[in-house]
Amino acid sequence: MKHQQFDTWLFEEEALSPDQDRALAEHLESCEHCRALAAAGRAVEGQLLTTSQIEPAPGFTQRWRACLADDRHRVGQRQLGAVLLSTTVGLVTLALLFGAQLLPLLQPAIPAITQWFSKIVAVVAHLNLVREIFSVLLEIMVEGIPIVYRVVLPISLAGLSAVWIVSLYRLSFQNLRREL
Amino acid sequence: MTERGNEREWILHARRGDDDAFANLVEAYQVPVYNLCCRMLGDPIQAEDAAQESFLKAYRGLKRYDPNRPFATWLLSIASHHCIDRLRRKRIQAISLSELLPNQQKPDDSPGPEAALAIREHQQAVRGMLEHLGNHDRAVVVLRYWYELSYEEIAQTLSTSVSSVKSRLHRARRQLARYWMEQETVALATRGKCDEASAV
Incomplete structure (x- = not known):
């Protein structure tokens, strides 16, 4: 054999x-x-x-719990990313589809839209001008006021505001407490 | 391992999304799963990672688990396939046993330095032998010798046939015996050289 x-x-x-x-x-x-x-x-x-089983380092279950938490976090992030991506893709697709449909309809309105846009730009420019005028006026006024008044005036205004707030508080909440 | 009643209850609760119930299963099966990964991968760090991932896979796939099948076999099946996949993807570099984590051995095995050295040498010899086997053959040997699974259970665990398990086991045992003989020859030759040197 x-x-x-x-x-x-x-x-x-x-x-x-x-x-x-x-x-x-x-x-x-x-x-x-x-x-x-x-x-x-x-x-x-x-x-x-005769070879015994090898044991893991202590705390294996705790480490598994941490792994599970990590895994869930990762899955959550992946799902969120997928939702965002699909929403974006959907919106872009819809926008393209509707855009293609609406473009011929919007063509007559384009001059009007352009006019409105130029008006908005003009209003913004005017507002900017008004702001500049006011800032110049404020600078002139501040320069004309003596330094003592410049300190006293804000303090007086702050004091008056405080008195006003306290009076409002007393008139409203304290009466309410008495009623209760 | 665990009492069947408790195990069934844990599985039932874990299927409903109870993390604590599954944590009980992790606690109960951490040693067999980790040991399998360690024997398969030969690296404690990789084994820890693989064992954790195996439990995660089991947790995610718990709804697919058939309660008529032993839970341990199902779990070992997941771990075996995971390790085989890992080995397929990347050839694991062998590391020296000195790199093992401090708590790798059984806590009961707390012998003196000589006995500890003997255990280490023994583990190293076993690891050296297993490294010479193919991935599937190694899985068959580990499941047969450390988990004492029957041919049918091994076949079920590795999704293969009983005849394939038998032929793999036969081939692995022959390969291991030949490796052992080679090692013995090398050891004898080294000892002979040392004796000659000391005689001179």
């Missing part, structure tokens, strides 16, 4: 027949290589069977 056959029988998962068993035993007596291989197989088996 071929040497290869015994080599196979040595590591056979299924039980060998009595004849095969006998033939293998006879071969092992005469073949040093197969004997050494059988011994190595037994040694390997012994090593594997």
Whole structure:
């Protein structure tokens, strides 16, 4: 019988027949290589069977909880991104579709829209001018007022405001409390 | 592992979205899942990562779990496939056992320095042997020797046939025995050289 056959029988998962068993035993007596291989197989088996399980570092479950939280955060972000992207794509598509439809309708109104736009620009320019005039007037007025008044006036205004707020408070809330 | 009753209850609650119930399952199965990943990947850091991801996959796929099937087998199946995928994507670099995290061994195994060294050498020898096997053959060996699963259970775990499991196991055992013989020869040669040197 071929040497290869015994080599196979040595590591056979299924039980060998009595004849095969006998033939293998006879071969092992005469073949040093197969004997050494059988011994190595037994040694390997012994090593594997006596090796204990490796444990993870303590706190594995806590780390898993952290992983789960991270995973949920990532999934949430991905979903949000997907929603935003699909909304944007949808809006752009709609805008393109409606734009294509509305463009011929809007064409007669384009001169009117342009006119309105130029009017808005003019109003903004006027408002800017008014603001500049007021700022110049304010500067002139401030320069004309003596320094004592410049200090006294804001303080008096602040005092008057405080008196006004206190009177309002007393008139409204204190009467309400009395009623309660 | 765990009491079947408790386990069923945890699974039931976890399916309804109870994180604490699934955390109980993680607590119960952390060692077998981590050990499988460690044996498959040979690297504790990668193994931690793979084990965490396996549990996440299990959590996400819990609705697909068939209660008639043992939960442990289902979980080990997820972990095995995850590790095989990882190995396929990237060839894991072997690292020395000195890089293992301080709490990698069983807490009960707190022997003296000599015994600890023996355990380390033993673990190193086993890791060295497993590294010489293909991904699927390694998974079959790990499931057979550390989890004592039957051929049918291994076939179910790895989504393969019983005959494939048997042939993989046969090939792996032969390969391991040959590797062992080679190592013995190398060790004998080294010892011989040392003896010669000391005699001189």
